[in-house]
Amino acid sequence: MDREQEEMQFIGFFGIYKESYKVIFAWRKIFSKIALSLILPLSFIYLVHMEVSSLFFRKIIHNEIELDHTRSGTPKYEKLSDLISDEWAYFWLFKAAYFTLVFIFSLLSTAAVVYTIACIYTARELTFKKVMSVVPKVWKRLMVTFLCIFVAMFFYHVLAIVLIFIWAISIGPSNLGVLVFFILMILYLAGLLYLTIIWHLASIVSVLEEAYGYQAMVKSKNLIKGKLWVAIAIFLTLNITLLVIQFGFQRLVVHGSTLGMANRVVFAIICFLLLSKMFLFGLVIQTVIYFVCKSYHHENIDKSALSDHLEVYLGEYVPLKGKDVQLEQYHV
Template structure:
């Protein structure tokens, strides 16, 4: 995104979305593998877990004092616990992989699925959440310090962040609502084949939505940095990314965000 600093700070949500959608074209194979190996399992689990919990919840509601109530509650809680662990793990993995890949593209660093996967164990040592997790990947700060930095970056851009998150949650809510009404509860009105087709379509849509949202997080970091007129040292960033792979990249020059192809 070749714009001067005074224009970058006025980027709209549509500009960010447009740039996010264009990024995978620069390394299609890498993003394809990230999507298949990380984002697809995450998206499938988000929707499909209700297929397994719905029968148990229905039986518990119909038979609150049944002889197997204790066992069913144990099964339900165990399943939910495993689901939350899986959700957290793959959410963190997906975020780290996408942020690392986008940053590598911006620094003209060779990027592949193998290099991204090999960097993830080191990246995970610095994991937090949402924009703070992006900060942890791209800057040598972690934990609460990264959360404080993300809070500072959001200052002045919190309304845009709210709109992006709200839009994401609304789309996810619509997908979950359709999934629940047709796939989970639509057994009497829809055949098995129709429900499978709808499930596949909705999972595919959610995969795309999750990928775009992860890309948006990465772009939003640079937008916030530009808004606060914070310098981005491209060679230092390249060196930082290389550190995850055990590489050493000598610093060459410092450039401003306006010289980057964001």
Template structure:
């Protein structure tokens, strides 16, 4: 992040990854504590989820026992799991984006100052997340609609309808789903660094992605693919590998995969922060560091009216 703002637009995907990986070196203690208290629990929960649900699903499939009580336990567990996942995902995003921005503006960084800023940042991210959820709900309705169309094509043995449904489903997941995810990640950064959130942050994110859409899609797709591989290996070795692997091997592999996912999530969060500055540079929207410094201070009760623009054209939410 030592490059002049106007040169950030020329960063390639490899450059962004290198730049993101080097950021924790600027404040290792802060990032270590963020990783330990926020990103590690999030990563562990993502992988360990199937370990807890598998016994319940096995009992539900069993012809013996009370299925209603097992379903109740499963639904309660899923509810609290989703709440935990949602909370720690937003908390991790708030902490990393705020810390990276503080380093970018040479603002003093510490774990305590990051924690102090999180409550205000969390509210903004939550409202933005609600708009993303609405967008994803519309996407899921369309996706399910084409899945039903695919089942109808199989049932009626209609090759044209089958081929059409498969192509649309493939494009919906590979392009639309990944694009919405990229839109959400960038909107999260916008919600922290600019005085906009919710729908306005989504719209600003859409504008920033123009010209850098495919770069964003590649970054998100690679991230999702790596997470998918990690989950796949964890499921086959740790969750379902009881007959083929010993307990020691499963513990070692599980610990290794959790560690890898922690690193992937940490770098992923920093990538979305760096990518924001790349998009701003690409659109020639210079960021006044002193104004951004004051904006970040507002989360800590140090707010000073903005002295200059951070290219925040829309102040309404």
């Protein structure tokens, strides 16, 4: 973060990537420790989930096929039916455990990376021990913001389902209906991407400012104006990268039995390392985008005030007042 904040408003797509790489490289020691303690477990859980889910589905499908070829009312039929019910129960328990762990490690990783970059920006003394002591307190604010975003996403999907239902009963799969459905899908995906960008930027706001929850979402929506297309391009690139890694893991590891165990292990390690690097890089990029947006809107972050804001996390957590984080306007 060696640029002056006034200059950051002019950073574009490639500049944000370059700035993020420079931050990670300059502070690679502490980012490596954050990756080892939080991001590597997150990546491991993410990939193991795909492998275990595939095993569950293969077993359930096999038993359901066998059940279809078994006469009902027989002991074997009852045994298979009970077995399938148990397998579905275990599957949903596994899903619940997976989402819980991903939720926890995602928030902890976000808190650690954003706090680290904020300390770098304010030239504060920074140690891995200090970061880890702060993370649980920052996590509380992030959790509130996540829950607000979750509610917004829920209602967004309810609205999408209602629109699809109206389409089905009013137009249906006619020539005009297919065109309308295609337009609705584009609008749905665009809205989903926009909400995702708001979500990620709101997470940064929750750590670096006093706003969190719904207020952080509103602040994020206002900040992204003017830099929306850059943010869209970056988040699309990151999501496409994630999909490529996920597809590669499923094709070469989960469904790669013909490749042999040794090759599958090698591919699994490669996907694991790539995913971990992408998660870390993505979190740093989100924070850099925040500073770029602040600069674009001529909101100069007072480094001493931000430093005081970060200092609060080191003591007992108390709600901050507006005067604790003073955002000054500068003129270009």
